[in-house]
Amino acid sequence: MATLEEALRLVSLMEAELLRRRIAIDRNNAYYRGEQPLKFASDEFAKFHGDRYRDFSDNWVQVVADSPVERLTVTGFKAAGEERANAELWRVWQVNGLDTDSQLGFLGSVVGGRSFALVWGDPDDEDTPVVTFEDATQCIVTYEAGSRRRRRAGLKRWQDGGYDYATLYLPEEVWKFRRPQLGMRDKSAQESDIDEELRRWLPREMEEEPNPQPNPMGVVPLVELPNKPMLVADPISDVTGVVALQDAINLLWAQMFTASDYASFPQRVVMGAERPMIPKLNAAGEIIGKEPVDLQKFAVERVLWVTGKDAKIAEWQAANLAAYTQIIENAVGHLAAQTRTPQHYLVGKMANLSGDALLAAETGLVKRVDEKKLWYGQALREVARLILLARGEDAMAKDMRAGSVLWADSESRSYAQLADALVKLKDLGFPFEWLALRYGLTPTEVADVVAMREREAEMDPVAAATAMLARRPGPAPGDGEDADAEAEEPDEVPV
Template sequence: MADEAEPAAPGGQMSTEAAAALEVMGRLAAELRNRQPVIARRLDYFRGAHPLHFASEEFAGYFGSRFAGFSDNWCAPVVSSPAERMNVLGIRLGSEQRPDAELARVWRVNGAERGSSEAFAVLLAAARSFALVWGNPDDESTPRITWERPDQAIVGYDAETGQARAGLKLWRDEWEGHEFATLYTPEYLWKWQRKGAGAYVHQEPSAAVLPSGGWEPRHPAGDDAWPLPNPMGAVPLVELRNQTLLDDAPISDIDGVIAMQDATNLVWAYLMNGLDYATLPQRVVTGADMPKIPILDATGQQVGERPLDLDTLVRERILWVPDPNASTSEWSAARLDVFSAVIERAVEHIAAQSRTPPHYLIGRVANLAAEALTAAETGLVSKTNERIVYADPSIREIYALTAQAAGDEDRAAAARAGTVMWADTQFRALSQKVDALLKLRQMGFPFAWLAEQYGLEPPEVERVLAMREAEARLDPIGAISAEIGRTQPAAGAGTLPLPFGVDPFADEGAGGVGAP
């Protein structure tokens, strides 16, 4: 049982340990608030809720309100294309051939298939996402795994070792007007709350009276101590980070797309505005004076007049020509294809910069062979595999913390050195995949491995293997014949492959292949 810290009321007395925890929390909270505007902007662009930018103030003043809420969202496919190929199938521990069944069970009970999928999308868009692992009081053998937003979570690292020293989850209850914080350290969980929100002011930890910023201890139902001891001995908050440049500033997959996205929306605005003007008739008035608006006094009597605002004439598409001798000529329809050509070129730039297959964005596929489509996705597959490299250590740590939360230190140690199993990132036509797997089978690859490469999840692989064994027991001769048929090469391709260890050039008298 941990020693309870003194309550930390504003201006009140608190222990040195509690003051130090509050100091760490304040530092992390300040950094988190610095990140929030950037994270919000990136996620808004991913959702398609990005603002419009116009080339001139005049255009924005005249027509900006017409296009409010419009966005042609290319950021979403740039993020979704690799994210939808990042699927965790399990983790192998040590020399095991199958993924660990217990960790797979906890993963599935927590709905981590969906949670991790959402976390990967946020990871690529916002450059960070988080997972939290903690014990489950209702079932000690099944810890809880939750996925946290990057604008509510942060992890602090040791500058020398890179190890996580503390984690913070900070959120606000809009209904009650309270702000809540939980600081995770390897030793304790410090839970705080305060009314409203205020700026953090740096204070050195000491046993003296410290301004706490309004934070006070939070005691949820079920907590029997404050702070709570951390039985895992590790920070249970895990950060998933996108590519970095050997620093703590991961790069979003859409950082380089945002500028071109803004330019594309700008061209769309000009195109639709030109379309509006080109499809409506233009009215020309000749031989008339410029229209004027009467000026009335308080009694309604006209006391003067003023010219009609020219901006009104522009918006109403009216051209006034006072000179009766003026003449007009035909106005040709505006060419709108120049706008669409610019948009297509911008989308091609987005595809090249983000390694997104062009047919994912343009949507035009004209009689392309399956091999051509596979080649077109080479960049995306390479990019996805690269993102998996970035996420892999964090997934291992999530599995390790899951084992630690269940009290299994040996499994946790094995998970940190384990092999995360990911689904195949290459999408192929079914005929291509089956043909490739059949050739691998003829080379001698085991059926269980082929089932994994086909894309079956570990539970499905086990089920298929059990069904295959059941069929073999019912008809062993048929099973042997079927296996021979599967490994029989095509006509003219030669003889059956020899079993491993058989020398085709052995002496016939010694029981070689040529022996009767």
């Protein structure tokens, strides 16, 4: 067991790393929400037009991040050696609302590079552990040297009601700490020393449970879901590579809006003439001077008198704004290619494409989703094992280490295509339950459908027997008793 000093030192080190990571995560979250600071190509443009487009963003980051998440749907868990999905694991998943919260976890991983899942027992219901998905700005996991899976410690840090809270998860125990949040005003050196002393983490006082308390699972219950893990570097967010192009697209829109305001119509200029002047009168009506005519008056009345023998009017054409839209479309095309997002997700225009053409257009996205299923599935398999450990099912938890996570199909197909494929697989001999899973039903729904089929068979035994005989392979011609009788029958003798 760790001492209080060791636990505090570990919390301090993990908190420092968590704060380092948070800078990039907060930026990616802001870009996902459309809170994107406009970047400028020149100081002059920023000086005159910076405030005008402060709140504008043509947000493609959200589309890129949402496109794989909408195809990530968990349908069940199956331990090694089991023929069917584990019904109890799915019940715990549903009770905790993870059919919806898992989408938040996947989105957090896609945007922030990682997210986390926390499993802990519920003293009020020992059969239903509490499972939550956690944000990467609040959680961090450290691993044993040389391993990317064996977790050494986990930390969750958050703020609430004027206090910072921290929970340190170790394999053998769990520590809980608290410290007050302090103001940010300028302070003297002595006041800063006092604040630093007050900012120290202290064990949380709890009447109903000890601190630290033992960890009955014997393993860190915080699991990391990396988005695109690397061997020696941090996982990569899907948003990281989009930020630069997003900035460029926003700048092009700002420049096009400015051009539209100033040069979208043909412009005329008067050359070779003095600016029109009008007499300036005193109270007695006497001319005491001249003053220039308000040019806005001409813009409203659309009338201008030009005098002078050399005066003439010239014109230049309106700006070609299509050049901007073409560059923006090219930038969006680059964004689609780099992120493997289908063009019809971004461009918003659909051609008369066949079903096969649409499937081919979405191949990159499907492969991208399958990659995420591989990494997220490994983490979710560990979450399922933790649920079993929290329930005291150690043997099943051991089998779950080599189990699998069941997912809905990544491809979007029409019902006609899917039904045709399933009928062909049925003719090859694939069982009904497997086909029902491929159709998109969850294991629980498949079990319900199988029970309905059995009830229908009990209500109509003749139809059930007929269907069974139809499915049973009969003897081939020339085999069995019919073949023997055929052999004993004499040939006909022509008369």
